Amino acid sequence: MKKVYWIAFVLMIAAGLIAGCAQGNSQSAGAANKPDKIRLDYAYYSPLSLVIKEKGWAEEVFSKEGIEVTWVLSQGSNKALEFLNSNSVDFGSAAGAAGLISKSKGAPISGVYISSKPEWTALVAPENSSIRSVQDLAGKKVAATIGTDPYIFLLRALDEAGIAAKEVEIVNLQHNDGATALTTGQVDAWAGLDPHMARVELENKANLFYRNPDFNTYSFLFVRNDFAEKYPDYVVKVIELYEKARTWALDNLDETTEILAKEAKLNANVAAKQMERNDFSNAVPGDEQKQTIVEAGKVLQANQIIKDDIDVEKLADELIQPSFAEEVVK
Secondary structure (H helix, E strand, C coil), X not given: CHHHHHHHHHHHHHHHHHHHHHHHHHHXXXXXXXXXXXXXXXXXCEHHHHHHHHHCHHHHHHHHHCCEEEEEECCCHHHHHHHHHCCCCCEEEEEHHHHHHHHHCCCCEEEEEEEEEECCCCEEECCCCCCCCHHHHCCCEEEECCCCHHHHHHHHHXXXXXXXXXXXXXXXXXXXXXXXXXXXXXXXXXXCCCCHHHHHHHHCCCEEEECCHHHCCCEEEEEEXXXXXXXXXXXXXXXXXXXXXXXXXXXXXXXXHHHHHHHHCCCHHHHHHHHHCEECCCCCCCHHHHHHHHHHHHHHHHCCCCCCCCCHHHHHHHHECCHHHHHHCC
């Protein structure tokens, strides 16, 4: 009998050790399934990113888990997408159609949240310019940042007006340089982007001679697919921060405007003008965004920026991933 009890005792100890090891392994696996660092971008055309950065909300959430937060400034959708494609950030702020171009070239990204529906671009001419319509752009120099929503906006406006892109000399300049080129007479017109567009409108009396909010393809938050696959819970947590910023901004538009003015070093009136052109009411990407992006994609194909053999609708489906936002936005 003593031998039987001894064997039972040994088996009980062994079972406890195995359970303890299993629990330890489980905790290690859980600890391992989180990033050491989360790399976010911020952009002057994305007020919500500025709110999160200013308030320190990301650091507040992730420091509790020992996760470092780093911030990178994106000066345009093209830069944000370059950062994503080169694995320099995990999350980037860019226009939907710009994301489609990047996706068509193999970028491993998904659009998981709508930061805003902006009217952040229009076609702009100097105050006393003879340019009054898109038709007047034939034979003119127009500044635009290739690979961004203003560039795509320009192509769509030309297409709608029946003007081939080759009839216009498109000068590839980053957004702030395009604004400078317009005000110094180096170009005849500019496919603008806020806040630079709001600044030249108010300070230089530039004329927004063609506006069409429906050609703007939304301000998306994109994530690298490898990050989303490895750390889906942390995609949700970042979206929770953006959703917190969105609801806070809706309740605190004046302070949001102040944050924008401070970060982008803008005159208060310029910041207010930019904020007027942002709609924060819908955060979940869906059919409305897809349709706008598809229409932009067709024009991009016609201009040989997206290859003819690519199924644009399928590509847009692969680009837009609403499931994370649907989990957060109620």
